[in-house]
Amino acid sequence: MSTLVITELMDIEGIDGIDTYVKNKGYEGLKKALKEYTPDELIEYVKASGLRGRGGAGFPTGLKWSFVPKNPGKPKYLCVNCDESEPGTCKDRDMVTYLPHQLLEGIAICCYAVGINQAFIYIRGEMLEGYEILEKAVEEAVQRNFLGDNILGTDFSLDVVVHRGAGAYICGEESALLSSLEGERGFPRLKPPFPAVEGLYACPTVINNVETLSTLPAIMRKGAEWYSSLGTERSKGTRVLCLSGHVNKPGNYELELGASMRHLIEECGGGVMGGELKAIIPGGASAPMLTKEHLDVALDFEAIAAAGSMAGSGAVIVINDKTCIVKTCLNLDQFFEEESCGKCTPCREGTKWLVDILTRMVNGHGRPEDIDLLKSVCNNILGNTFCPLGDSATSCIMSAFKYFPEEFEHYAHHGCSILEGKKEMAKS
Amino acid sequence: MADDLVNITIDGHQMAVPKGTLLVEAARQIGIEIPVYCYHPKMKPVGACRVCLVEVENQRRPMMPACTTTVMPDMVVHTRSDNAVEARGAVLEFLLINHPLDCPVCDRAGECDLQDFTQKYGNGNTRFIEQKRHFAKSKQVGKNVVLDRERCIMCQRCVRFCEEIAMEEGLVIVDRGNRSEIGTFEGRSFDSKFSGNVIELCPVGALTAKTYRFESRPWEQQHYAGICNVSSLGVNITVDVRYDEVVRLRGRMNDEIDDGWLSDKCRYSHLAIHSDDRILSPMVRNDQGQLTKVSWAAALERIVQAFPENASQIGLAVGTRLSVEDGHMLLRLGRGLLKTPNVVHEHEAESLGTNTTLTGRVKGCDAADVILCLGSDPAKSHHDFELRIKKGLRNKARLICIGEQPALVGYADYQVIGVASELWSKLKKELKKETTEEESGLRFPKPRPWEAGGETSQDWDALVKEIRGAENVLVVVSGDIAGQGLQDVARDVEDLGWNTAPHGVIHLRSGVNPVGHESIGLIPEWDEDGNQALAKAWEGMNTDSGLSYAEMCRGKTEMLLAFGCNPLAQPESKKPKFLVQAATHPDETTEKADVVLPLSMWVEYNGVYISTDGTVQFNRQAILPLGEAQPAWSIARELCLRLGASDLPENPRAVYSEVGSLHAALAGATYKDFQTPGQYHWSYPQQADLGMPRPDLSAIPVKEPDMPMWMPAPLTGSTVEGAGRLHRGQTPPPVPGQRDPREIAKLLGLNHPMDRTAPPALTAGGAEKKDGYIPLRVVPSTSAEPAGPTPAGRHHEIGVGPRRRVAVPVAQTALLEASDAADNTTEDGGEE
Amino acid sequence: MSDATAKGLLTEETKTRIRELMAKYPKARSAILPALHVVQEQLGWVPEEAQDEVAQMFEMTPAEVRSLVTFYYMYHRKPVGKYVLKVCRSISCWLRRSEDVEHNLCEHLGIECGETTEDGMFTVVHGECIAACVNAPAIQVNDRFLLDVDPDNVSEIIDRLKAGDPRYPAAVESWKRPEESKGE
Numbered sequence A: 001m002s003t004l005v006i007t008e009l010m011d012i013e014g015i016d017g018i019d020t021y022v023k024n025k026g027y028e029g030l031k032k033a034l035k036e037y038t039p040d041e042l043i044e045y046v047k048a049s050g051l052r053g054r055g056g057a058g059f060p061t062g063l064k065w066s067f068v069p070k071n072p073g074k075p076k077y078l079c080v081n082c083d084e085s086e087p088g089t090c091k092d093r094d095m096v097t098y099l100p101h102q103l104l105e106g107i108a109i110c111c112y113a114v115g116i117n118q119a120f121i122y123i124r125g126e127m128l129e130g131y132e133i134l135e136k137a138v139e140e141a142v143q144r145n146f147l148g149d150n151i152l153g154t155d156f157s158l159d160v161v162v163h164r165g166a167g168a169y170i171c172g173e174e175s176a177l178l179s180s181l182e183g184e185r186g187f188p189r190l191k192p193p194f195p196a197v198e199g200l201y202a203c204p205t206v207i208n209n210v211e212t213l214s215t216l217p218a219i220m221r222k223g224a225e226w227y228s229s230l231g232t233e234r235s236k237g238t239r240v241l242c243l244s245g246h247v248n249k250p251g252n253y254e255l256e257l258g259a260s261m262r263h264l265i266e267e268c269g270g271g272v273m274g275g276e277l278k279a280i281i282p283g284g285a286s287a288p289m290l291t292k293e294h295l296d297v298a299l300d301f302e303a304i305a306a307a308g309s310m311a312g313s314g315a316v317i318v319i320n321d322k323t324c325i326v327k328t329c330l331n332l333d334q335f336f337e338e339e340s341c342g343k344c345t346p347c348r349e350g351t352k353w354l355v356d357i358l359t360r361m362v363n364g365h366g367r368p369e370d371i372d373l374l375k376s377v378c379n380n381i382l383g384n385t386f387c388p389l390g391d392s393a394t395s396c397i398m399s400a401f402k403y404f405p406e407e408f409e410h411y412a413h414h415g416c417s418i419l420e421g422k423k424e425m426a427k428s
Numbered sequence B: 001m002a003d004d005l006v007n008i009t010i011d012g013h014q015m016a017v018p019k020g021t022l023l024v025e026a027a028r029q030i031g032i033e034i035p036v037y038c039y040h041p042k043m044k045p046v047g048a049c050r051v052c053l054v055e056v057e058n059q060r061r062p063m064m065p066a067c068t069t070t071v072m073p074d075m076v077v078h079t080r081s082d083n084a085v086e087a088r089g090a091v092l093e094f095l096l097i098n099h100p101l102d103c104p105v106c107d108r109a110g111e112c113d114l115q116d117f118t119q120k121y122g123n124g125n126t127r128f129i130e131q132k133r134h135f136a137k138s139k140q141v142g143k144n145v146v147l148d149r150e151r152c153i154m155c156q157r158c159v160r161f162c163e164e165i166a167m168e169e170g171l172v173i174v175d176r177g178n179r180s181e182i183g184t185f186e187g188r189s190f191d192s193k194f195s196g197n198v199i200e201l202c203p204v205g206a207l208t209a210k211t212y213r214f215e216s217r218p219w220e221q222q223h224y225a226g227i228c229n230v231s232s233l234g235v236n237i238t239v240d241v242r243y244d245e246v247v248r249l250r251g252r253m254n255d256e257i258d259d260g261w262l263s264d265k266c267r268y269s270h271l272a273i274h275s276d277d278r279i280l281s282p283m284v285r286n287d288q289g290q291l292t293k294v295s296w297a298a299a300l301e302r303i304v305q306a307f308p309e310n311a312s313q314i315g316l317a318v319g320t321r322l323s324v325e326d327g328h329m330l331l332r333l334g335r336g337l338l339k340t341p342n343v344v345h346e347h348e349a350e351s352l353g354t355n356t357t358l359t360g361r362v363k364g365c366d367a368a369d370v371i372l373c374l375g376s377d378p379a380k381s382h383h384d385f386e387l388r389i390k391k392g393l394r395n396k397a398r399l400i401c402i403g404e405q406p407a408l409v410g411y412a413d414y415q416v417i418g419v420a421s422e423l424w425s426k427l428k429k430e431l432k433k434e435t436t437e438e439e440s441g442l443r444f445p446k447p448r449p450w451e452a453g454g455e456t457s458q459d460w461d462a463l464v465k466e467i468r469g470a471e472n473v474l475v476v477v478s479g480d481i482a483g484q485g486l487q488d489v490a491r492d493v494e495d496l497g498w499n500t501a502p503h504g505v506i507h508l509r510s511g512v513n514p515v516g517h518e519s520i521g522l523i524p525e526w527d528e529d530g531n532q533a534l535a536k537a538w539e540g541m542n543t544d545s546g547l548s549y550a551e552m553c554r555g556k557t558e559m560l561l562a563f564g565c566n567p568l569a570q571p572e573s574k575k576p577k578f579l580v581q582a583a584t585h586p587d588e589t590t591e592k593a594d595v596v597l598p599l600s601m602w603v604e605y606n607g608v609y610i611s612t613d614g615t616v617q618f619n620r621q622a623i624l625p626l627g628e629a630q631p632a633w634s635i636a637r638e639l640c641l642r643l644g645a646s647d648l649p650e651n652p653r654a655v656y657s658e659v660g661s662l663h664a665a666l667a668g669a670t671y672k673d674f675q676t677p678g679q680y681h682w683s684y685p686q687q688a689d690l691g692m693p694r695p696d697l698s699a700i701p702v703k704e705p706d707m708p709m710w711m712p713a714p715l716t717g718s719t720v721e722g723a724g725r726l727h728r729g730q731t732p733p734p735v736p737g738q739r740d741p742r743e744i745a746k747l748l749g750l751n752h753p754m755d756r757t758a759p760p761a762l763t764a765g766g767a768e769k770k771d772g773y774i775p776l777r778v779v780p781s782t783s784a785e786p787a788g789p790t791p792a793g794r795h796h797e798i799g800v801g802p803r804r805r806v807a808v809p810v811a812q813t814a815l816l817e818a819s820d821a822a823d824n825t826t827e828d829g830g831e832e
Numbered sequence C: 001m002s003d004a005t006a007k008g009l010l011t012e013e014t015k016t017r018i019r020e021l022m023a024k025y026p027k028a029r030s031a032i033l034p035a036l037h038v039v040q041e042q043l044g045w046v047p048e049e050a051q052d053e054v055a056q057m058f059e060m061t062p063a064e065v066r067s068l069v070t071f072y073y074m075y076h077r078k079p080v081g082k083y084v085l086k087v088c089r090s091i092s093c094w095l096r097r098s099e100d101v102e103h104n105l106c107e108h109l110g111i112e113c114g115e116t117t118e119d120g121m122f123t124v125v126h127g128e129c130i131a132a133c134v135n136a137p138a139i140q141v142n143d144r145f146l147l148d149v150d151p152d153n154v155s156e157i158i159d160r161l162k163a164g165d166p167r168y169p170a171a172v173e174s175w176k177r178p179e180e181s182k183g184e
């Protein structure tokens, strides 16, 4: 239904090759940027488009670029965040596999605007295919002079290195990404200094998500005004939503910001699979759960925040009513426990404790006091950690307490899931 | 208010602190304790442990770590608000869920930050009923470092020390998240010259010293401020004593010298104090050529009788481990009474004479642009200096090594191998050439040699350019290339205009206190002009030039008295007709000596030591002399008495005052100068009051006696004396509106622990005690029986109980290995 | 294997590739993670001896390399089978029965999760979200995706891998310590 910006070209056969891409207006955005705009104008242009980061925080992209000092006397870098590991999210993988040149074009536009000559694509190690595709695409683009020295005859040069991570969710956090890229353990770093001032190798660094950058070519081609006419007042444009879980047609759907959850789940996803809708996690595993009352909430940054959750990475996970919420929380927190880097105490010890308590409850050894204990441990983690990962581990439990307290109570008092309980009652 | 001050409010107290101050430090200034684990003032803040969370008004995230947050104008901070208390309690609870409750058997108990802070801020109950995380119990990760992974709270201090401060292979974090543990490379031992520091840094009992495990409890100890007696750097130490036994040495923060770090060479030097082979009673060689124990009186008598007619046939050789006081009394004995010109210290050959002024200081590394090791190998000779050089490198210094290849070469930006003096002449010439060439200021991104991919350059032109572009140059020379060449270097450095303290030349001397001995004239040439006061006081003293140490070792005198040195270990040495040695441990000289006297070690008496860069420091007595051992000054004094002198100073304090009144170089010096360690810097070397900047001693509040027992070391490790401990340590400065506990104690007629200055009197047998030391009183007689209680007897009366002895040879490394072997059955009952 | 000579485990080819990687970055150390991937490609896992060699190449301490190898969970710290089956257990796959995938795979192969079959062919491990959530449940075989797996028919996967089906990821020769392979 809605206008496609990022995935417009995705269905074209062979679009991952440079010839097909160029035939389909590929790299025209870059040409336009180089020809018609000075770097400063370009930053203003992106600001005007209203584009906001798609990596999780939704920070205005043009504004982020403008924080980078103009003449710092040292090199500047771009790090493309393709560490996509947030459970439920798999859009960047598609964009890299199917439209690698669109990403490279976006990278070139960004680097031209900020005055960067060296970009790194930090791709998570598990995306071996994506890595190979990007390597090949970079080679092609260099051959055609869309990358490399003196791009398209200008004095703008850009070298792109594709860098493989090796399995650590935390490296998606921007400062941990920098640590990892410098060859260290992926520990997040202190801010300030912010990466825009002191990032990679202590030089000014821009960090953007793959989707954010992949949007740029279309914005250049079709105009900032056009782009900002899409979406809502404060959430402009479109975004790719990863619909997964209990739906009939899971998939990545590009929708204008402001489309409703109902539209996504029912129209695009073909409705809930295997039962009734019970809960929705609207922004990746870090986002608090919502319920079926929230079906009409619009999928933009503000509306989701108002509903008590967050748009995050744009991953919508649907959970049906045959699913035990306590077990869901356990599964989610197992992820955070496994992926906690271990730097700060509340996250390192807290996630483990949460998993321990939930495991015990799920195994039938819950105690009434565990409810308060869980809440208290969440409270003790929340706001006390070094980076947001620890906070993320609490959001599922806290929201589950809000909407499904009876499920925890049942475990605490009866040692089994409320679902099993019902079954038993039905039998007798 | 000055621009660089920021107004903040902490717990209702308003204060102004310099911009950039961390909240923890600001709070500490007004005596408000914010607990910390990962924070350490000498390392980069990481904000990992979160125990320092405080509430800051009007922030996006209200809970801010005080260790990484710098003050902002009009910041309002609460360290005791409900939120702050809750967050702190939460972090402590988290840390404890996986921490074993083995305080009763943990070495750290009593000085463990986790124990202390939990007691103060913890919740007092446990809500954790799951399985604690388990690792195999303690394992030895280094020669003397034992790791108990279960106790570790992942503060990363040890890891950061290895990476940031020592900049070498060491401990790392293995695995991640809750499965993190501290470790080394598989199967590799953590052997660093500085490994002991991680033990001190560890806030809990995860890292412990093998030599100290299960040896002592902190509350049984007394702590004394001492000076390292291993190198001439003058590193500050804390001597921990349990029932008159030194159980360990720890670093003591002195920003001018050591930054609180301590090398293992010094850290484990106390093992020699109580080693089995200490010489503890006087001995005389009998007719069968065997050393037999005798009384002090008999031994001294034997010496006096052996003095030859011709005074110049007597030599006095003085070890540099001895204090200034020792040196002074030996000078009195030699030049003053025996009237021999031969009184020198063992490293006088490195002396620069009296005309050279060196301005380089240890702390000069910090702001140096270039550190130039000229034929010297600091890493080998002065372990602790290596860390300071590395600090300089981290700041901005380039390291240039000229001469032989030193151990530090892996860190050098430039390295030229060859003959140091020749290379220096070449370099000097080129530096003096005028150039107009512009320096490019941009150093990025050339990696430094210790970073991956960096390498040492041998490009001579680049090196010259580098030095030319430098403002502050620290030239490091060591005793080895001393002599005339060095004097030239010193002059050249002055010509080049580098002579601005703390930069210029720093001369790393062998031994411990050579500069101290030189300052009072223990060198062959006698400086008459500079020592007029002395000549006047000691009427008829010998002011000729005497023999060098090397000559004395070669048997040039009929009689040689060696105090704390080993002349017969020197090349071409020859035993003189009569050889006396005062020694702590047997060595080559002891084997041949005719009389052997037991010598006190440095912790056994008060003394002043002057470090290689001229820092005058006081070492406080920590234990009573072992056995019948006596300090050299006292032995000298006894011999002086026997030569008819009277009015001799009776204790180190009096000796030092005499030094101050007689020696121009230390004019006016008394023990009152040592209010705080390293308080004043005395310019080196000595000459009749050269007009050198002398410290304004009147500015220092006079406090009797010598040293405060508790050092205001803010944080040399977990053992923060005075971070507001419950029962120990220094009282924090009074919180505004609160009474100073010392005042209260006074009102109640009590002694506040802070005001206790001397160790508890351990006198027995009615002996008089001065400076914590019982002077030797021997009634001059020929009787073989000692008069009065012998120190040895006294010692046993105290009832110390059986002393643990390490049955090992003297050499430090050998000591360690031996104790390793001895302890191989693990003390944990072999849980591994 | 013949590469495991006294000279070291890494072949010249591996070393050349690592050196090329190092040259790509402003600071060579940045290439350490890609370099360890190259090592794992050659050996199938990253043994300590290889960590030591890599440390030398990067002028890092071996301890630092160990710290990295253990932080990043993609590096195998012990020998693995020719096929490493990584079952995603995170939320989207879990909602679509990834537990059954794992259970059935293990049962079919007769091993526990984390173990290798006796013939050294298959290792089953679980992984956290592998970014294939809309094709859940998903697994990775030697870092290549198998999507929309039918939990009730995992034996087909094994059969096809065994048969060397060209549409399925290829086997990786894994390395074992000489003494270990002798012991088998």
Ligand SMILES: Cc1cc2nc3c(=O)[nH]c(=O)nc-3n(C[C@H](O)[C@H](O)[C@H](O)COP(=O)(O)O)c2cc1C
Pocket: A052, A053, A054, A055, A056, A057, A058, A059, A061, A064, A081, A082, A083, A084, A085, A086, A169, A170, A171, A172, A173, A174, A175, A207, A208, A209, A210, A212, A213, A387, A388, A389
């Ligand atoms: C724990 C954690 C994990 C993250 N993971 C990712 C990720 O996988 N991919 C991503 O693009 N951003 C991730 N982010 C967000 C990044 O920190 C950063 O905000 C983003 O890359 C900025 O790009 P943008 O402005 O284009 O959104 C993560 C953040 C946190 C705190």
Ligand code: SF4
Pocket: B151, B152, B153, B154, B155, B156, B157, B158, B159, B182, B198, B201, B202, B203, B204, B206, B207
């Ligand atoms: S061993 Fe000690 S110093 Fe090292 S991280 Fe653990 S608690 Fe901190």
Ligand code: FES
Pocket: B035, B036, B037, B038, B039, B046, B047, B048, B049, B050, B051, B052, B053, B065, B066, B067, B068
């Ligand atoms: S976080 Fe501040 S001391 Fe550890």
